[in-house]
Amino acid sequence: MSDVESMVREVLEVQGRLAVPIESLKEDEDLYASGLTSHATVNVMLALEDSFDIEFPDELLVKSTFESIASIRDILISLGATSTD
Numbered sequence: 001m002s003d004v005e006s007m008v009r010e011v012l013e014v015q016g017r018l019a020v021p022i023e024s025l026k027e028d029e030d031l032y033a034s035g036l037t038s039h040a041t042v043n044v045m046l047a048l049e050d051s052f053d054i055e056f057p058d059e060l061l062v063k064s065t066f067e068s069i070a071s072i073r074d075i076l077i078s079l080g081a082t083s084t085d
Contacts, residue, residue, distance in 0.1 A: 015043040052081040
């Protein structure tokens with residue numbers, strides 16, 4: 001598991017308010033089906049921006065960006081996130 005994915009999981013565990021333990025989720029599972037709400041998504045996004053010192057551009061502020069651990073990880077990597085110094 002990459003550093004980016006580990007941090008995504010940590011943020012989701014704290015901010016996601018998921019109905020299932022984060023450890024039980026596969027990287028491609030639907031986070032919304034696991035209890036992620038739109039309000040929690042905003043908190044996740046803000047925590048990820050702080051953790052990686054990045055900003056999600058407006059065009060990425062869509063449901064599909066936060067649909068799974070893999071989609072979040074891939075978007076973060078595309079924005080230049082590589083580690084959580």
